Amino acid sequence: MEVVYADVFVTRDGAPVSGLTAANFEVLDNGVRQKVELADMEEMPVTAVLVFDMSTSVAGEKLAHLRAAGHAFLDGLRPKDRAALLTFSHALRLQADFGGDLPSLHRALDRIQADGSTALHDALYAGIKLPETSVGRPLVVLFTDGQDNMSWLTEEEALTAAREASALVYAVGIESGSEERPLTDTARMMPGGRFPPPIVETATELDFVRRVAEATGGRLFRADSSAGLKAAFLGILRELNSRYLVRYEPQGVGREGWHRLEVRLKGRKGRVRARPGYFVAGTGGGRTPTGRSR
Amino acid sequence: MLAARSVLVALLSLRGAAAAQPPLDSPQEPYLALARRYRGGDLDGAVEEVRTWLRERLKEELQRLKGWKQVADRCSHCPEAEQLSRFPLEAAVMLHTDAAFESTESYASDERDFHRHMARGLVDLLGDRPGGPSFARRWLLAMGLHFQSELNVPSAMPYLRDALRLSPQDPEVLVAIGSLHEMMGSLGMALTKRVRVPTRPRDLEDRLASASEARSRILAAERHYRQALEADPSREEAHLRLGRVLAQRGRAEEALTELEWVLGSGRDRGLIYLAHLFRGRVHEDAGRLEAAVASYRDAARIEPRCQTAHVALSHILHRSGDRAAALRALEHLLRRDDASGDRWWTYHFGRRERFQALLEELREEAVS
Numbered sequence: 271m272e273v274v275y276a277d278v279f280v281t282r283d284g285a286p287v288s289g290l291t292a293a294n295f296e297v298l299d300n301g302v303r304q305k306v307e308l309a310d311m312e313e314m315p316v317t318a319v320l321v322f323d324m325s326t327s328v329a330g331e332k333l334a335h336l337r338a339a340g341h342a343f344l345d346g347l348r349p350k351d352r353a354a355l356l357t358f359s360h361a362l363r364l365q366a367d368f369g370g371d372l373p374s375l376h377r378a379l380d381r382i383q384a385d386g387s388t389a390l391h392d393a394l395y396a397g398i399k400l401p402e403t404s405v406g407r408p409l410v411v412l413f414t415d416g417q418d419n420m421s422w423l424t425e426e427e428a429l430t431a432a433r434e435a436s437a438l439v440y441a442v443g444i445e446s447g448s449e450e451r452p453l454t455d456t457a458r459m460m461p462g463g464r465f466p467p468p469i470v471e472t473a474t475e476l477d478f479v480r481r482v483a484e485a486t487g488g489r490l491f492r493a494d495s496s497a498g499l500k501a502a503f504l505g506i507l508r509e510l511n512s513r514y515l516v517r518y519e520p521q522g523v524g525r526e527g528w529h530r531l532e533v534r535l536k537g538r539k540g541r542v543r544a545r546p547g548y549f550v551a552g553t554g555g556g557r558t559p560t561g562r563s564r
Numbered sequence: 565m566l567a568a569r570s571v572l573v574a575l576l577s578l579r580g581a582a583a584a585q586p587p588l589d590s591p592q593e594p595y596l597a598l599a600r601r602y603r604g605g606d607l608d609g610a611v612e613e614v615r616t617w618l619r620e621r622l623k624e625e626l627q628r629l630k631g632w633k634q635v636a637d638r639c640s641h642c643p644e645a646e647q648l649s650r651f652p653l654e655a656a657v658m659l660h661t662d663a664a665f666e667s668t669e670s671y672a673s674d675e676r677d678f679h680r681h682m683a684r685g686l687v688d689l690l691g692d693r694p695g696g697p698s699f700a701r702r703w704l705l706a707m708g709l710h711f712q713s714e715l716n717v718p719s720a721m722p723y724l725r726d727a728l729r730l731s732p733q734d735p736e737v738l739v740a741i742g743s744l745h746e747m748m749g750s751l752g753m754a755l756t757k758r759v760r761v762p763t764r765p766r767d768l769e770d771r772l773a774s775a776s777e778a779r780s781r782i783l784a785a786e787r788h789y790r791q792a793l794e795a796d797p798s799r800e801e802a803h804l805r806l807g808r809v810l811a812q813r814g815r816a817e818e819a820l821t822e823l824e825w826v827l828g829s830g831r832d833r834g835l836i837y838l839a840h841l842f843r844g845r846v847h848e849d850a851g852r853l854e855a856a857v858a859s860y861r862d863a864a865r866i867e868p869r870c871q872t873a874h875v876a877l878s879h880i881l882h883r884s885g886d887r888a889a890a891l892r893a894l895e896h897l898l899r900r901d902d903a904s905g906d907r908w909w910t911y912h913f914g915r916r917e918r919f920q921a922l923l924e925e926l927r928e929e930a931v932s
Contacts, residue, residue, distance in 0.1 A: 356898070360909045362871060364898040387909070392875045399878065399894050402887065420909060422841075422872045423879055431882065551885040 272525070274299070274548065275309065276516045277407060277438045277487055278533050279509055282540040286512035290538065295516050298532040302522040309515035316351040316510065317368065317404040319437075321397035322382065323414040324357040329384035332444070335496035336413060339442075339503040340379045343411065344372060346507040354400060355379060358393035359386025360420040368404070390414055391421035391428035394482060398435040407515065408437040410486075411506060413499070414479060415444045425478055432482045434528075434549035439486040440506045441479035444493050487545035516544075526552045595625040596651065603655035605931050611662045619678055626685045629653075633689045648689070654699055657686045658930040661703070661923065665710075680707070699926060701730045701737070706922035708740055712914035717744055735796040739805065740914060742788030745781045746809055747912040752778030753812065785809045800830045804839055811846045819846050834907040837867045841908065844876055853884045864893075869904040871897055 276297065280287040292308045320340060328336065344353060355366040355378050366378035394412060401408035418425070432439055480490040491502035516533065523529065533544040602610035614622075629651065636645035660683035664676045687703050690696035704727035711720035721744060727737045752774055789806040792799050807822030823846070826839040844859030857880050863873035874897035882890035897903070910916070 360906075361903060362875075362898060363903075367899070392871075395875065395879060396894055396898065399882070399891055400898075402891055422875050422908060427879065431879070551887060 272520060274518055274520055274529075275407075275436075276531060276533055276544050276548075278514045278516055278542060278544040279487070279512065280514065280535065280538075280540045280542055286509070287538065287540045288512065290514060290535075292516070294536050294538050295514070296534045296536050297516060297518060298530075298534075299518075299520050300523045300529050301532075304518040304521060306516050306518045309517045311511075311513075311515055314515055315406040316347065316409050317401040317406050318347065318351065318353040318409040318411060319397045319400050320353060320355045321393050321410055321412045322355070322357045323359075323388060323390070323393075323416065324363075324382055324384045325359045325386055325388040325416060326384060327415055332415065332496040333382075333384050335499045337379055337382070339413075339499035341376060342500050343503040343507060344375050344379070346504065347372075352404070352406075355382075356393065356397055356400065357382050358389050358396075359384070360389050361386065362389065362393055362396055364400075368401075387420040388414070388416050388418055389420040389422075390416075390418035390478075391423040391425060393421075394428045394439075394479075395423055395431050398432055398437045398439065401437055402435065408435075409510065410437045410439045411503070412439060412441045412479060412482075413443070414441070414476075418478075429478070429482055429485060433485045433545075433547070435486070436548070437486060438488050438545075439483045440488040440509075441476070441483040441490045442493065442499060442502045442506070443476040443479055443490060444496060444499075445476065485546065487543055489543065526550050595622075595656075599652045599656040599659060602659040603652045603931055607662060607927070607931070610659050611666065614659055614663050614679075615675070622678075622682055626682060629686070629689055633691065637691075649693065652930075653686055653689055653693075654695075654926070654930040657683045657690075657699075657703060658923075658927050659683075660686065662927070665923070695929070697730055699929065701727050701734065702922050702926055704730070705737055705740065706919050706926070708737075709914050709916065709919035709922070712740065712744060712747075713916040713919065715747070715913070717748060720744055733791070733795040735792040735799045735802065738788045738792035738795070739799065739802050742785040742792065742802075743805060743912070743914055745788065746785035746805060749778045749781030749785060749809070750812070750912065752781060782809050782812055786813070798829070800826055800832055800835050803830075804835050804842070807839070808842050811842060811849070816846050816850055833866065837863055837870065837873070838907050838911065840866065841872060841876060844880070848880055848883075853880060856880045857884065867904070867906075869900070869902055870906040870908075871903055872906050872908040 278295070280290060290308075292306050295306050295308075297304045297306050320343070322336060322340070324333075340355075347353060352368045353366075353375055354364065354368045354370075355375060357363050357365050365382060366375045370378075394410075397410045397412065398408075401410075421428075423431075476490060476492065483490050491505055493499050493502050520529075527550060529548050529550065531545060531547045533542050535542055598610055598614055601613070629648065632644040632648040632651075635642050636648050639645060660679040664679035664683065683703070684707075687700045690700045704723045708720045708724035708727060711717075711723070721741070724737055724741045724744070728734060728741065731737060786806060786809045789802045789809065792802040793806065796802070803822045803825045807819045807826070810816075810822060811819035820843060823839045823843045826835055827843070830836050830839065840859050840863035844856045844863065847853070847856035847859055857877065860873055860877035860880055863870075864877055867873060874893055878890045878893035878897075881887075881893055
């Protein structure tokens with residue numbers, strides 16, 4: 271029996287809305303109303319992948335703040351939650367896998383070093399794939415301070431993969447200031463090289479990760495500086511603990527392909543944030559949004 | 565009267581002494597001695613010494629040599645021509661090159677730049693002396709490759725163009741110039757895609773300018789690679805890069821022809837690995853997912869410790885609907901701790917190892 275889970279966040283006037291029941295939610299799957307329940311969040315462990323940018327630009331004070339933020343996040347998880355740490359520069363490294371305990375995760379966080387380019391798209395893809403077979407709520411917490419300059423996968427491919435995956439993505443980014451900086455981390459990595467772009471960069475650096483987060487029902491937390499990272503990570507935890515897990519067994523809709531999802535409130539006012547849809551693969555064991563197989 | 569005449573004679577003697585400059589090739593001439601010291605094999609000592617010299621003094625030496633060259637170009641039998649021919653120019657070039665590149669962190673970047681410019685000035689004096697053009701061409705190529713490895717296109721391109729002027733059909737230089745164009749074109753294309761929806765007219769204008777610029781760069785890359793292959797049809801890297809830019813231009817079948825050439829006739833393992841990756845991308849973009857899977861598997865088989873092949877393979881399996889296999893391919897990469905360097909990572913950086921090899925080659929010739 272196929273089950274679909276939608277990880278939903280409800281706010282009113284900017285504050286999370288608590289105390290909602292299944293009766294407060296209306297879910298349309300490809301336009302067809304579904305009969306919904308609320309899953310017991312206490313029983314649903316979070317399977318979190320911390321995906322951290324370890325390119326050269328993150329070195330120094332930024333790295334110290336990132337570590338502190340990561341430690342605070344790990345300490346905020348519940349005992350039944352699981353986490354892994356994936357870092358990326360040009361190389362992806364699984365620093366700590368899901369099977370490890372909390373102290374080993376903390377130790378892995380303390381060991382990480384920043385050096386190299388930025389394979390953001392490849393890392394995001396890896397981050398959303400890793401928790402795919404896990405039971406519970408897959409979560410990706412992505413930190414980056416720059417643009418991709420090394421990935422094999424394109425921006426669109428990474429975004430599509432995120433859209434079709436079951437993981438909820440929260441992104442944390444640092445908005446760069448007005449100071450000049452090399453366009454690429456590689457230019458900074460190599461001595462003396464500045465790469466003057468032949469073209470004007472008009473999109474913000476965090477636009478891509480914002481779109482990825484929103485495509486999964488999450489959002490981007492922007493920090494003005496690395497000192498704000500801990501607050502951002504704690505903000506993610508607070509939101510996570512305020513979300514609802516709406517579940518249903520799809521009725522009256524085809525199985526394969528893209529499903530447009532609309533989650534609305536009934537009887538209460540508020541703004542709903544949820545992923546705009548989910549994807550069921552045609553062959554080879556497609557998955558419903560939280561990894562429950564058919 | 566006698567006293568005044570004595571003073572006059574003394575003054576005349578002084579003036580005569582000042583006018584009698586020692587010839588440059590006199591063993592006492594310090595700059596010549598320094599170049600000979602380098603040529604004699606005391607590389608470190610010579611480099612250490614030249615770093616203590618004042619810039620103005622070194623500039624004067626270069627100016628003097630340039631003056632000799634001007635005379636020598638008009639008069640091959642003049643003393644200046646003779647002196648220039650006996651001056652160890654190659655050693656002087658490498659002396660300043662080493663001063664520029666083999667530096668400690670405390671050596672300021674403007675000092676390094678100065679020595680590089682000194683070397684550049686000396687390279688221009690090599691002229692037609694035996695081995696001169698070849699030495700100059702390789703030095704210019706080396707400088708171009710160095711700056712390419714730093715993604716410093718404005719600095720790289722002039723050196724490479726000068727190398728091409730010396731050797732117009734040089735396939736190695738043509739590939740290097742092409743790869744600079746390719747890098748800028750590829751980056752440009754990626755940046756244009758980042759601007760998904762123009763929010764104001766200027767964005768649209770910039771995006772169009774960017775797309776146009778990127779296209780012209782890719783075309784320039786293609787042109788240079790084709791020229792390289794006219795000069796040397798067996799040039800693997802030219803086939804590989806031509807294949808990639810043809811793929812970027814949407815000319816899939818032509819791209820495959822070039823990539824298949826590398827896969828069939830190539831000898832460089834790293835280039836073969838990239839050819840499998842690029843072929844996979846061509847198949848993927850054409851919707852031939854099974855063929856793409858096969859290509860990425862081939863890449864992963866050749867270089868099992870390289871990340872990109874596994875990411876590409878995982879993603880194509882994911883696209884094909886085999887999510888379990890996609891995850892396995894990814895886990896295969898992430899759960900091993902012996903990942904190696906990946907040629908894709910340095911694709912746009914040119915061949916830094918070639919830069920170092922060229923310097924070594926030139927150094928050996930300079931001290932022989």
